[in-house]
Amino acid sequence: MDFNSIYEQHKCLMYEIAKSILNDSIYAQDAVQNAAIKISKHIDLISSLSSEKVKTLVVTIIRHAAIDVQRSRDRHWDQEVSWVDIPDLPVTNISSVYESSLYYAMQKLPFQYREVLILKYVSDLEDDEIASILDISRVNVRKRISRGKKQLEIILKKEGAL
Amino acid sequence: MKNLRDGFLYEHLPKVSKLMDEEIEKNISIDDFPAELDQKIYALIEGGAKKRCRIPMSAIVLSFVVSITTITVAADAATGGKIYAVIKEFFGAEEITDENRNMIGAEIVDETSLGDPLYEKDWGKEITCAPEVLSPASFDGFAVKEGKTPEIILLNGACALFCKGDYDEWNLKKGDTLTFEFEKYPTHSGISQTVFVGYILNGVMYEGEPFDEINGCYQLYAKEDGEYYIYVISATSDPVTLKEGKIY
Numbered sequence: 001m002d003f004n005s006i007y008e009q010h011k012c013l014m015y016e017i018a019k020s021i022l023n024d025s026i027y028a029q030d031a032v033q034n035a036a037i038k039i040s041k042h043i044d045l046i047s048s049l050s051s052e053k054v055k056t057l058v059v060t061i062i063r064h065a066a067i068d069v070q071r072s073r074d075r076h077w078d079q080e081v082s083w084v085d086i087p088d089l090p091v092t093n094i095s096s097v098y099e100s101s102l103y104y105a106m107q108k109l110p111f112q113y114r115e116v117l118i119l120k121y122v123s124d125l126e127d128d129e130i131a132s133i134l135d136i137s138r139v140n141v142r143k144r145i146s147r148g149k150k151q152l153e154i155i156l157k158k159e160g161a162l
Numbered sequence: 163m164k165n166l167r168d169g170f171l172y173e174h175l176p177k178v179s180k181l182m183d184e185e186i187e188k189n190i191s192i193d194d195f196p197a198e199l200d201q202k203i204y205a206l207i208e209g210g211a212k213k214r215c216r217i218p219m220s221a222i223v224l225s226f227v228v229s230i231t232t233i234t235v236a237a238d239a240a241t242g243g244k245i246y247a248v249i250k251e252f253f254g255a256e257e258i259t260d261e262n263r264n265m266i267g268a269e270i271v272d273e274t275s276l277g278d279p280l281y282e283k284d285w286g287k288e289i290t291c292a293p294e295v296l297s298p299a300s301f302d303g304f305a306v307k308e309g310k311t312p313e314i315i316l317l318n319g320a321c322a323l324f325c326k327g328d329y330d331e332w333n334l335k336k337g338d339t340l341t342f343e344f345e346k347y348p349t350h351s352g353i354s355q356t357v358f359v360g361y362i363l364n365g366v367m368y369e370g371e372p373f374d375e376i377n378g379c380y381q382l383y384a385k386e387d388g389e390y391y392i393y394v395i396s397a398t399s400d401p402v403t404l405k406e407g408k409i410y
Contacts, residue, residue, distance in 0.1 A: 003207060012195050013187065029199050030399050033318075036203045037296060056179050059186065072374050073353055098170075102178045121171040122179040153166035162166060 001047045003040050006054060011036075013055075014062040021066040027073065028066070035065040038133065045129060057123045057133075060115050064134060067111065101161035105152050113148030120145055202399075205299050206319055257304065258313035258403065291367045295360075298395050311344070311407040316357075316396035323362070324392045324409060331362075331389035340382040342392050344407035348376060355398035362391040370395060 014035055018028035038061050039046060046054055106114055119130045127145075131138045156162045291297045299319030304312055306324050314322050324342070326332050332340055340361075348354055359380040360370025370393065371380065382392060392409060396402040 007203065007207075011200070015195055015199070017186065025196065026399055029196060029202075032199060033203055033206070033399070034397075036207060040207045040296075041294075052180065056176075056183060059183055072356065096174075098174050099178050099181070102174050103181060106175075106178060106182065117171065117175065118179050121168070121175040149166055149171075156166060 001051075001054065003043050006039060006043075006046060006058070007036055010055065010058045014058060017059065017062050018066040018069075021063065022070055022073075027069050031062065031066040031069045034068065035062045038065065042129075042133060045125070049123065053123050056118060060118055060123075061133065063111070064115055098161060101156055101159045102152075104159065105155040105161075108155050109148060109151055113144055113151060116141055116144040117148045117152070202299075202318060206296050258315060289362060289365055289367055292369065294369050295367050297367075306409050309408055309410050311342070311404070311409055313404065313406050314394075315401050315403045316394065317401055318396055318399050320396050322394045322404075324394075331391050333388075334382075334384035334390050335387050336384055338384045340384075340390065340392065340409060342380040342382070342407060342409050343378070344373075344380075344394075345377050345405045347403040347405060349400055355396070355400060355402045357402055357404075358395040358397055360393055360395075362393060364388045367393065372397070 011032065014032050015028055018031035018035075019025060022028050022031060035058075039058065046057060049057065106117075109117075115134070116130055119125045119133065120127075125133070127138050127141045130141045134141070136144075153162065289301070298321035299317070301321050301323055302314075303323045303325050304314060306326055311324055316322055334340065342359060344359075346354060346357070354374055354376045356372055356374040357378075358370035358372055359378065360368055361382050362368070363386070373380070380392065382390065384390065394404065
């Protein structure tokens with residue numbers, strides 16, 4: 001898959017996710033633009049993934065880009081506020097107790113930890129690839145993965161899933 | 163109690179992530195996608211996607227004649243008198259004049275109709291983008307007089323290139339430094355916008371550094387002898403305006 005096909009396939013989703021986070025079409029366009037640049041820079045990596053993983057990665061990239069735009073818009077903004085949270089999972093979609101507990105735990109996890117865990121365990125990216133996509137250092141990636149897992153573990157233990 | 167193992171996450175997180183994506187998708191409505199965004203993105207990406215994109219220097223637009231033909235400003239009483247500039251037939255970057263001063267800090271609320279740039283001068287040179295650089299939507303040259311850069315305004319993706327005196331480059335020796343101090347006008351909402359500042363060495367444009375604060379200071383350290391220019395690229399959808407700055 002080249003950039004054009006990835007962009008065309010996901011652009012509406014990207015724009016709407018950005019708009020749902022930023023509540024502003026112009027800022028959403030900035031976020032989509034930044035995300036598109038990011039996708040184009042990492043096109044070799046992204047095009048090697050399965051279509052399902054591409055979608056997950058694109059969603060992570062656009063949410064990250066939207067949050068960056070929001071952060072530059074409001075320096076005092078707290079990235080753990082609820083509007084970036086994942087919607088509640090309907091009971092009918094729960095296929096195993098592990099998945100429902102993990103879904104619940106991921107909902108509770110701050111976005112900065114959630115995104116590194118998804119990039120590592122879903123998109124199968126190496127630490128340096130995650131660092132490059134998120135514009136953070138590799139050390140920071142490792143720290144976030146470690147802290148994210150720790151927090152996830154605490155929530156899952158509370159839930160009795162571990 | 164067990165600890166959270168990587169195997170557990172590799173096994174269950176992909177399914178959970180898929181469910182999360184599906185739920186997110188269910189909770190948003192896909193409305194009209196702004197067509198102008200496609201144009202902006204393809205303009206940015208298509209140049210940059212090429213391994214080495216050659217931009218003829220004839221495509222450099224000089225500062226004094228660029229096509230602003232209509233600028234209308236409307237006050238929106240419903241938003242507390244917030245001023246929006248509706249810009250038509252404006253392309254690239256240009257010096258601040260009495261005609262465009264009212265665009266400082268403007269936020270676009272209507273679709274911009276981009277006109278064709280005017281080419282005032284052919285420098286007879288080419289600029290080549292380094293592979294990691296996305297080629298800008300336009301180039302405009304601005305003379306730096308007595309170390310001062312003019313007030314300029316840039317549209318999204320536009321590149322302003324600062325030239326020494328009469329559109330010459332700076333001839334630097336290895337170890338020399340060049341400093342560009344600048345200040346942006348905030349938008350009417352008080353937001354600072356992002357620009358990238360970088361350099362061109364012997365006709366090759368290298369990746370710039372992002373500056374998202376109101377004030378910025380870019381330091382160019384010459385890694386080798388050569389002909390250098392400093393450039394600024396706007397990375398924001400609203401027009402970005404720079405106040406008079408200094409290069410020394």
